[in-house]
Amino acid sequence: MRIVDTHLHLVYPDRFSYPWLADVPALAHPFPAEPYFAEAAALGIEAALHMEVDVAEADQEGETRFVTTLDPRIVGAIASGRPERADFPAQLERLAAIPGVKGLRRILHTSPDDLSEPALFAENIRRIAPLGWTFDLCVLARQLPVGRRLAERCPDVQFVLDHCGVPDIAAKAIDPWRAEIAAIAALPNVAAKISGIVAYAGADWTVDDLRPYVEHVIACFGWDRVVWGSDFPVCTLTADLSRWVAATHDLISGTSADEQAKLLHRNAERIYHLA
Template sequence: MRILDTHLHLVYQDRFSYPWLANAEPLNRQWTAESYFAEAEKLGIESAIHMEVDVAEPDIAGETAFVTQVHPRVIGAVASGRPEHEGFAEYLDLLVRNPKVRGVRRILHESPNELSQTPLFAENLRRLAPYHLSFDLCLRADQLPIGADLADKAPEVHFVLDHCGVPKVAAMELDPWRQYIRELASRPNVNAKISGIVAYAKPDWTVDDLRPFAEHVIESFGWDRVVWGSDHPVCTLTANLTRWVEATHQILSGASDDEKAKLLHRNAERIYRV
């Protein structure tokens, strides 16, 4: 079963600045496309969409231009963006000149809640729809109602919830996360990404630790609105790419081939238009 990875981070410290990596020492090094695909291809991952890596703001345009030509198997990119800024419309006009850009993300799980609550933020999100660009929601579990509010304010935009909504996997804290997920899934313009949960798990996690989180997201959103992502290299905080792919297959062991195909590549091809 081929896999399209919708959440690959590449780090090229010789080209760009990543201020947040100073506080993430295990990740604070070069992570190249060549090293990723050397492992990924053996696991059935045939292609990937690059997810912006929160580079320093002056490097945003450079990162997008670079990753969309860095490797033939990187077939699209979700670019960084600042919908809270007045100049976002002009930024989009330039961004869409790159045919491999498929969406925009603004890191919100480490930002003040107020950042995304302004009328300007919602107005700028609505600007994505005419360009057929999606918006990846990176929110903590306690912020999921913010995601529902944004989805309501931009109903023509396709949203993708990253990392199952960043639940507290290590603490097995299922509630109120489960209710928030159900409420978000009731918005037809929101999709969800089965990714990231290994990074929020205990270092000695088992598949049974991950299963209730992944299965609840799939049950809530349905097989037509879920995609898969590696979150590499962040997944290496508690595992490696191989182990996360193996865990995914174990979680999906009871699914049909059609359901597996939807999650592992087919939905992503439709949602991200690749």
């Protein structure tokens, strides 16, 4: 079963500045394309979307230009932007001129909860709808209502909820995350990404630790609104790419070939307009 990885981070410290990596020394070194694809190819990953890596603001557009020309297996990029600012339309125009951009992300899980509340933020997010772009929604479990309110105000924008809504799997915290996932899944313009959860599962995670979270997300969103992502190299904090792919296959082993194809590549190609 071929896989489209919708959440690949590549790190090039010689080219770009990543201020947040000062707090994560395990990730504070190069993660270039070549070793990722060497491992990924053997796992059935044939294509990947590059997800912005929260570079310094001065490097945002440079990162997007760089990754979209780096390797033909990188079939698109989710760019970083600042929709809370009045000059966002000019930034959007510059990003839209870069071939291969498929969507936008503004990190919210490390931002104040009210960052996305002003009318200007939603107004600017609505500007991406005519481009056919997605907005990847990265919020903590407690911020799921924040993400839901934003998606409600932008009904014509396709949102993708990153990392299953960032549940605290290590603490086995399932409520109120469970109810909030059901609430945001009720919005037809939101899809969910099965990604990133091993980083929140503790060093000794098992597939059974992940199972109730993944199964709940799929039950709420349905097989037509889920995509898969590696969250490489963040996944290496508690595993490696191969182990996460193996865990994914284990988690969906009892499902049909059609359902697996939807999760692993078909939905990504439709939602991110890759085909």
